[in-house]
Amino acid sequence: MTKSFLQRDPIQRDRDMVRESRLVERTLIALVFVILALFFFAPMLVVFVEAGRKGLLAYFTAIADPETKSAIKMTLMVATLAVPINALFGLAAAWAIARFEFPLKNLLVTLIDLPFSVSPVVVGLSFVVLFGSRGYFAPLLVQYNLQIIFAWPGLVLATTFVTFPFVARELIPLMQQQGVEDEEAALTLGACPLKMFLTVTLPNIKWGLIYGILLCNARAMGEFGAVAVVSGRIRGMTTTLPLQVEVLYGGFDLSGAFAIASILAGLALVTLIIKTVLEWRHAADLAASQRH
Amino acid sequence: MPGKSWFYPASPMPGFRLALGASLLWVGLIVLLPLAGLALRASQIGLEGAIQILMQPRLLAALRLSFGLSFAAGILSILLGGLIAWVLTRYHFTGRRLLDAAIDLPFALPTAVAGIALTTLYAPTGWLGRPLNELGIKVAFTPLGIFIALVFIGLPFAVRTLQPILEQTEVEVEEASASLGAKRWQTILYIILPPLLPAALAGFALAFARAIGEYGSVIFIAGNIPFYTEIAPILVVTRLEEFDERGAIVVAIIMLLASFLCLLAINLVQAWTRRRLGHD
Amino acid sequence: MDITLSGLKKTFGQSPAIHGIDLKIVSGELLGLLGPSGSGKTTLLRMIAGLELPTAGQIFFGKEDASHKTIQERRVGFVFQSYALFKHMSVAENIAYGLKVRPKAQRLEAAQIYKRVAELLDLMQLAGYGGRFPGQLSGGQRQRVALARALAVEPRVLLLDEPFGALDAQVRKDLRRWLREIHMRTGHTTIFVTHDQEEALELSDRVAVLANGRLEQVAKPEIIYDQPASAFVHGFIGESNQIYVEQLNGRLFAAGSDLHLQCQDQTDGPHILFVRPQHVKLSQPTETGWRGQIKAIHQSFLGRRVEIALSDFNGTLDAIVNDSEKLVIGETIGVTLSNYRLFALAR
Helix, strand or coil: CCCCHHHCCCCCCCCCCCCCCHHHHHHHHHHHHHHHHHHHHHHHHHHHHHHCCCHHHHHHHHHHCHHHHHHHHHHHHHHHHHHHHHHHHHHHHHHHHHHCCCCCHHHHHHHHHHHHHCCHHHHHHHHHHHHCCCCCCHHHHHHCCCCCCCCHHHHHHHHHHHCCCHHHHHHHHHHHHHCCHHHHHHHHCCCCHHHHHHHHHHHHHHHHHHHHHHHHHHHHHHCCHHHHHHHCCCCCCCCCHHHHHHHHHHCCCHHHHHHHHHHHHHHHHHHHHHHHHHHHHHHHHHHHHHHC | CCCCCCCCCCCCCCCHHHHHHHHHHHHHHHHHHHHHHHHHHHHHHHHHHHHHHHCCHHHHHHHHHHHHHHHHHHHHHHHHHHHHHHHHHHCCCCCHHHHHHHCCHHHHCCHHHHHHHHHHHHCCCCCCHHHHHHCCCCCCCCHHHHHHHHHHHHHHHHHHHHHHHHHHCCHHHHHHHHHCCCCHHHHHHHHHHHHHHHHHHHHHHHHHHHHHHCCHHHHHHHCCCCCCCCCHHHHHHHHHHCCCHHHHHHHHHHHHHHHHHHHHHHHHHHHHHHHHHCCC | CCEEEEEEEEEECCEEEEEEEEEEECCCCEEEEECCCCCCHHHHHHHHHCCCCCCEEEEEECCEECCCCCHHHHCEEEECCCCCCCCCCCHHHHHHHHHHCCCHHHCCCHHHHHHHHHHHHHHCCCCCCCCCCHHHCCHHHHHHHHHHHHHHCCCCEEEEECCCCCCCHHHHHHHHHHHHHHHHHHCCCEEEEECCHHHHHHHCCEEEEEECCEEEEEECHHHHHHCCCCHHHHHHCCCCEEEEEEEECCEEEECCEECCCCCCCCCCEEEEEEECHHHEEEECCCCCCEEEEEEEEEEECCEEEEEEEECCCCCEEEEEECCCCCCCCCCEEEEEECCCEEEECCC
16 A cells, blocks of 8 residues: 555644744744834825825815816726726636647747736837827828827726736636646536536636736726826826826825825725635635545 | 647647637737837837937936846845745744735735825835934935835735745755754755745846836835936836937837846746756 | 653643653664554654654653753754655755764764765665755655665664655565665664554564554564554554453353353453454354354455354454365354454443
8 A cells, every 4th residue: 555645644743843943933023024014004004194184074175176086087997998808818818828738838928927027117108109199000090080199098008018917827827727627527518618618617717817807907097107108197188096196296285196095005905805815715715626 | 629730739628719819819919019119119229329329328327226226126125025925934923914915015006106105104204204314314315215115016026936935845854954963044044045046036036127117106206316316217208208209218128128138037047946956 | 872761741732642651762773663643653753853842751862861952962863754855955965964064073074975975875775866856866766865864964863754655565665675674784773653564563673553642562573463462452453353242250251152262361341352364263163162154255366265254143253264175155164263362341
């Protein structure tokens, strides 16, 4: 009989005898708390304190400002366009990469990751080069009387580029890990491809998909550098919330800037909380699937 | 259903053509087309023209500042990130999960929000800026401020690349080292740290690449004074606003090359590690 | 080096793992710690190594009380179940590690370290593998590297945790024989933990059987097999048939019928009777002896086994019989026991 690692007894430890003393341990933990307090918690706190500095009335006046409202609308529109389309693409790419072998697959993976490492301002500049007044597509745009740069399509394009990898990145490892057995079983049971996708694939990856969409959305609503370059910051027209933060901050309307910043910070917090909850839940799901 | 051909092996799974076609189309339109446009424009400037633009002292100063600060921020990120990853994976204490979740804050927080928050915090009147100011340390509107913003951005990359590697290391290996007579510092130096090196390099490269391109969290705290706190991404935007597209493109291409080199370096390091350690 | 454990106890949180163990391991001995999962054998080994602190009791290395010595000070060679090789070091670097981390004053010169590593590679039949990395080795080779690494520091005692646990059956057999040879050549006091009785019986000078954190028996393998000291040991080691019996006034009964067997102790009350299949003999049925009916005959290359349903009381027996005996299913036969053991059951 061969005994595999899976069967080995778990080693019981009181505490690792070989590791550093408790004093060192506590010092390091304290140090980490200090680092995170200085770097992460203090800035978050500043946002909410500054936003509320002039009282609730000023806060809501700032948020009810027509320019802010228009920025909220623009932000929502950009996210509503960029996120679903990237989610669909991410699904397609993950399906191709996790389920098939084909030449230059690694190149495709690298290309999908690329937007993570390109500077947002370079992204903006690239779209200016294509669609700007002296860009490659300028004659075409003039002919059909279209505007992309300094208009909402430019914002959508830049945001789509920047948020491009999120869903695919989340799904590829998940689908690779889950393997094809469930799907093969569905096919052998006579399910048509669409039915297999809807009844087997999608339920299996739903948490990963939601998670990816969530991250994608947070980034889409918060993107600054890329949209700053293509927007032209026409107040009340092409500003998103992050751009409006800059506009107000630059105009020394600090409480206004922080009021909007607090909305965005709230969005980030909600995203983080949902992400963390999903991760815990996810972990339980994965553990369960491994037990079977 | 795809048949067997030279292009892809037979697979019972449906939808290959549709999925791959959609992926390629989308990658081509959204990612490759703009970058190709940029590259084409850059090639029209020519090497000579590019060098001429590069020789502008203001541009050189911005690039030097960007690369220098990003490098330093990458180093500090990996050191602090290593400490945080160590504490998160090794110790159990109340608030551990909260800390773990908080690491992703810079991923989720819009950079502009981080930018104004850090600026307010470190401004001479700010919570941290005031005491530092009294010590004679100016943070906001100095290179030090940029550095802090870049560490803020780079830290999660460092933590998240090191954390899985630390989680994998077995306590048995440390016990083995101790049983062979090694002191704790020897175990840390010879046993725990070396396997982390590839991940540390990858984390550094990620943090560095991100820092080179970072815009939103830096512009507010930098103050953008030419020859002092003007970094490359800000110069790209400035040049564009001055209708100097060529100048903007040259800086952008250099930043792009730097990030490609980082990606390449990460891939090489990972391939090297896999080869050396074999498949377990 | 003699190892003496005295009143050793270990509690994890609220749950006791080791309940007070006294044991002396003689210098040069090869001792097998045998027990089922959760019996505490690994914990015991880890306490000897210094990887756990005992809750109570003492550990002596020779005359020296090592109970509170750190693992570094104890100078033990520990081979982990997972081998715990340093993946980023070559085989030679792994083996040399313990020599290189010594304080400067005690450290060998580089040339001596090199020589020692070469000797160990030879001893482990790993010559030529010094430059490889653990990831490039097979399971058996990794195991030998782990052993070489532990031996390199000239340990006072060699401790092995499930040394063959993760290997294929054939490799296990080879390594087992080879470990015995290494032990004979190097003469280290060696303690190894195993859940595999065959391994423990074949390899050890003495076997210590552990159950629920208590020592059930410590003896030579043949004694463990032939004269188990407790019902647990008898049931755990080898095959046995078990029958619940009642002892009354020096006679044994099952379901009211007299078994006509000798008692082995004076205590009346419920007992459990163990008999190994090779000690169950078939004969012509008699009036007073046990009778049974043949229920099944299993013929295999290992021999012939018979399942017998006892007629006079509820019970079945497995017997190993001669191939030459003529037997028919359903046939009534007589049964005698050439050897058996009785253990009193706690009421």
